[in-house]
Amino acid sequence: MKLHLKRPRLSHQDRHGLITGLLFISPWIVGFLVFRVVPFFMSLYFSFTFYPVLESPTWIGLANYRNLLTDGRFISGLYNTAYYALFAVPLGACFGILLAMLLNMKVKGLSIWRTIFYLPSITPVVATALVWLWMFNPRGGIINYVLSLVGIRGPGWLGSPEWAKPALILMSLWGVGTAVVIYLAALQDVPRELTEAAQLDGANAGQQIWFVTLPMISPVILFTLITGLIGAFQYFTEVHVMTGGTGSPADSTLMMSIYLWQSAFQFFKMGYASAQAWIMFVIVVIFTVILFRVSGRVVYYGGR
Amino acid sequence: MASQTSAVALSQDGQHRHSARYRVFHGTAEVAKYVALVFFSAFFILPWVWMVSTSLKNPQELVVWPPIWIPNPIRWDNYVQAFAQAEFSVYVLNTLKIAIPSVIAAVLSNSLVAYGFARVRWPGRDAVFALVLATLILPGFVTFIPLYIIFHRLGWVNTYAPLVIPVFFANPFFVFLLRQFFMGLPIELSDAAKVDGASELAIFWRIILPLAKPALAVVALFQFIGSWNDYFGPLIYLNDKALYTVSLGIANMRTTYGFMNFAWIMAATVMSVVPIIVLFFFAQRLFIEGIALTGLKG
Numbered sequence: 001m002k003l004h005l006k007r008p009r010l011s012h013q014d015r016h017g018l019i020t021g022l023l024f025i026s027p028w029i030v031g032f033l034v035f036r037v038v039p040f041f042m043s044l045y046f047s048f049t050f051y052p053v054l055e056s057p058t059w060i061g062l063a064n065y066r067n068l069l070t071d072g073r074f075i076s077g078l079y080n081t082a083y084y085a086l087f088a089v090p091l092g093a094c095f096g097i098l099l100a101m102l103l104n105m106k107v108k109g110l111s112i113w114r115t116i117f118y119l120p121s122i123t124p125v126v127a128t129a130l131v132w133l134w135m136f137n138p139r140g141g142i143i144n145y146v147l148s149l150v151g152i153r154g155p156g157w158l159g160s161p162e163w164a165k166p167a168l169i170l171m172s173l174w175g176v177g178t179a180v181v182i183y184l185a186a187l188q189d190v191p192r193e194l195t196e197a198a199q200l201d202g203a204n205a206g207q208q209i210w211f212v213t214l215p216m217i218s219p220v221i222l223f224t225l226i227t228g229l230i231g232a233f234q235y236f237t238e239v240h241v242m243t244g245g246t247g248s249p250a251d252s253t254l255m256m257s258i259y260l261w262q263s264a265f266q267f268f269k270m271g272y273a274s275a276q277a278w279i280m281f282v283i284v285v286i287f288t289v290i291l292f293r294v295s296g297r298v299v300y301y302g303g304r
Numbered sequence: 305m306a307s308q309t310s311a312v313a314l315s316q317d318g319q320h321r322h323s324a325r326y327r328v329f330h331g332t333a334e335v336a337k338y339v340a341l342v343f344f345s346a347f348f349i350l351p352w353v354w355m356v357s358t359s360l361k362n363p364q365e366l367v368v369w370p371p372i373w374i375p376n377p378i379r380w381d382n383y384v385q386a387f388a389q390a391e392f393s394v395y396v397l398n399t400l401k402i403a404i405p406s407v408i409a410a411v412l413s414n415s416l417v418a419y420g421f422a423r424v425r426w427p428g429r430d431a432v433f434a435l436v437l438a439t440l441i442l443p444g445f446v447t448f449i450p451l452y453i454i455f456h457r458l459g460w461v462n463t464y465a466p467l468v469i470p471v472f473f474a475n476p477f478f479v480f481l482l483r484q485f486f487m488g489l490p491i492e493l494s495d496a497a498k499v500d501g502a503s504e505l506a507i508f509w510r511i512i513l514p515l516a517k518p519a520l521a522v523v524a525l526f527q528f529i530g531s532w533n534d535y536f537g538p539l540i541y542l543n544d545k546a547l548y549t550v551s552l553g554i555a556n557m558r559t560t561y562g563f564m565n566f567a568w569i570m571a572a573t574v575m576s577v578v579p580i581i582v583l584f585f586f587a588q589r590l591f592i593e594g595i596a597l598t599g600l601k602g
Contacts, residue, residue, distance in 0.1 A: 010427065014426070014427055017424055017425050017426040017427075018426040018427055018428075020420075020424050020426070020504050021420045021421075021424040021425075021426030021429060022420075022426070023420070024416050024417065024419050024420025024421075024424055024504075024508075025416075025417045025420035025421065025432070025474075027413040027416055027417055027472065027473050027474045028413075028417040028436065028473065028474040028479065030473055031413075031470065031472075031473025031474050032435075032436075032439065032473075034473070035447065035451065035470050035473060036439055036442065036447060038450070039446075039447035039448075039449075039450035039451050039454070040442070040446060040447055040450075042450035042453075043446055043447060043449055043450045046449065046450065053453070053456075099344060102337065102340055102341055102344075105337055107337060107338070107341065111588070113341055113345065114592070115584075115588070116345045116348050116349060117344075117345075117348055118584075118591070118592075119348075119352075119581065119584065120348060120351070122529055122533075122580055122584060122591075123533075123577055123580060124532065124533040124535075124550070124551050124576050124577065124580065125533060125535060125551070126533075126535055126551040126552075126554050126555045126573075126576070127355075127551075127554070127573045127576050127577050128351075129555075130554065130555075130558060130569060130570070130573050131351050131354060131355045131358075131570070131573065132351065133558075134354070134358055134566060134570070135350075135351060135354055137563075139367050139369070140366060140367040140368055140369055140371050141371070142350065142354050142371055145369075145370055145371050146350075148370075173347075174347070174348065174351065177348075178595055181592055181595045182595060185595075226441070230441065230443055233443060234443055234444065234445055236536060237535045237536060240535070240539070240555075241535070241555045241558065244558070244559050257445060260445060261540075264449055264452075265540060270449055270453065273449055274449050274450075277445050277446050277448075277449065278446065280443065280445060280446075281442075281443060281445075281446045284441075284443055285441075288441060
């Protein structure tokens with residue numbers, strides 16, 4: 001119908017292009033509607049229902065959301081996820097930039113160093129989780145051994161409610177390689193004349209980085225922060241593998257995603273789980289908007 | 305930063321103007337650079353060494369303090385056990401049953417869609433492409449419960465269909481990557497073919513796709529790795545152990561066999577990583593360029 005209404009305003013060529021273009025992108029259109037739009041609204045609807053998976057959903061209004069506000073495990077999940085995101089995302093960005101800057105200093109054997117940093121990030125997450133699980137093991141694990149070499153008595157890591165999240169954050173730094181490659185590509189695009197000019201004006205190395213290099217790669221930093229944030233909110237596999245899906249000890253690694261999975265696939269409360277998904281979604285959207293707003297003042301888009 | 309300092313000094317004054325003090329500073333910075341690289345590399349390499357070392361230990365050696373790096377004797381048998389106890393070969397076969405169709409689906413669907421955005425001119429194209437990019441931000445957890453219920457109704461739970469079928473309908477990340485590549489190809493190629501009366505589909509298939517092989521290879525690689533590494537999808541859709549993938553199978557070994565047999569689990573883990581590493585070394589440039597491409601205009 002819409003096509004008919006618009007027809008008088010489109011030239012023959014436009015119309016031909018439109019039909020061809022839509023045909024080419026039709027796999028995306030179908031996928032977008034079937035796998036994104038429809039489930040998106042279904043999940044919104046489910047979030048207002050009581051839906052034990054074997055029966056059909058019954059409308060219960062805001063009850064799921066009200067219950068979540070007083071659900072201690074949901075609050076724990078919120079706290080643990082925020083804790084993880086708050087540390088893992090900025091630390092990952094700083095560590096990634098640091099490594100990329102090191103690599104950008106005309107080092108010999110660049111591709112070897114880059115491979116060393118990059119390989120962990122394409123390793124199956126399950127493999128990563130299992131290896132680190134064994135590295136964190138207080139009995140015979142390598143991390144506490146390395147710490148003992150410098151005279152530190154290591155904590156119980158994944159067995160300790162205080163140290164389990166720091167352990168996960170440390171482990172997340174092992175997967176920073178993708179970001180390193182992205183930052184390095186961005187750094188290599190920074191015109192050398194800019195830092196040279198700054199240097200002629202008397203800027204020291206730190207000032208060159210702060211006032212020239214970082215602003216030049218700021219769009220890429222924003223990109224990695226946003227994708228990192230979304231990733232952190234969906235942080236699931238590592239915890240699921242390392243704790244057998246429990247979020248132990250004492251719910252200290254119970255992420256929002258883990259509780260969501262438990263609610264849906266262990267307790268079969270699809271409505272309750274959908275409400276959690278929507279709260280997560282709203283939080284992610286709010287943080288993305290904040291990042292974009294803040295970045296509007298900080299990020300430099302090359303005069304665009 | 306020292307090397308940049310030296311670059312400026314070189315380009316301006318030539319090497320002879322380097323003072324002794326500068327050379328000492330420069331030398332120290334140069335050494336510091338490599339010390340830092342080695343230090344950080346140790347952090348990245350240690351887990352690999354630990355993985356291989358653990359996979360070759362006997363149960364007693366697993367919990368010895370101080371930890372042993374080189375087991376004695378080296379227990380290759382752990383690898384045999386990974387096949388015997390955990391049916392590792394079944395997991396590999398199952399994973400390939402998902403990964404290979406997914407690779408074909410991803411290459412076909414994403415190149416079609418990217419072509420529609422990159423090389424066909426139509427009203428509203430850029431607005432629709434912005435929508436494609438916006439869906440990158442939509443987190444998967446919002447949609448997975450309804451999707452699970454839909455696939456359940458279709459009788460697809462406990463089959464590979466939920467893991468493969470969606471791949472046929474394009475992925476915003478790959479569309480973005482291929483679109484960038486297609487836009488870089490000269491428009492004259494298409495114009496010349498159009499003068500000869502070729503249809504858009506013919507141009508896509510006979511001219512653009514053959515030129516886009518490197519970009520298609522990047523998509524194929526990333527999709528293969530994505531399917532090989534996926535955990536969440538198999539976890540919720542596959543209940544029958546005979547259908548388990550490598551990732552799911554290994555994770556399941558951990559709950560089944562526990563800590564005393566951790567060496568078997570590590571042996572299976574090593575084997576799950578090897579294909580990915582081999583792929584990386586064969587296609588290193590594709591990886592690096594593909595990643596860099598996606599980050600550039602984010």
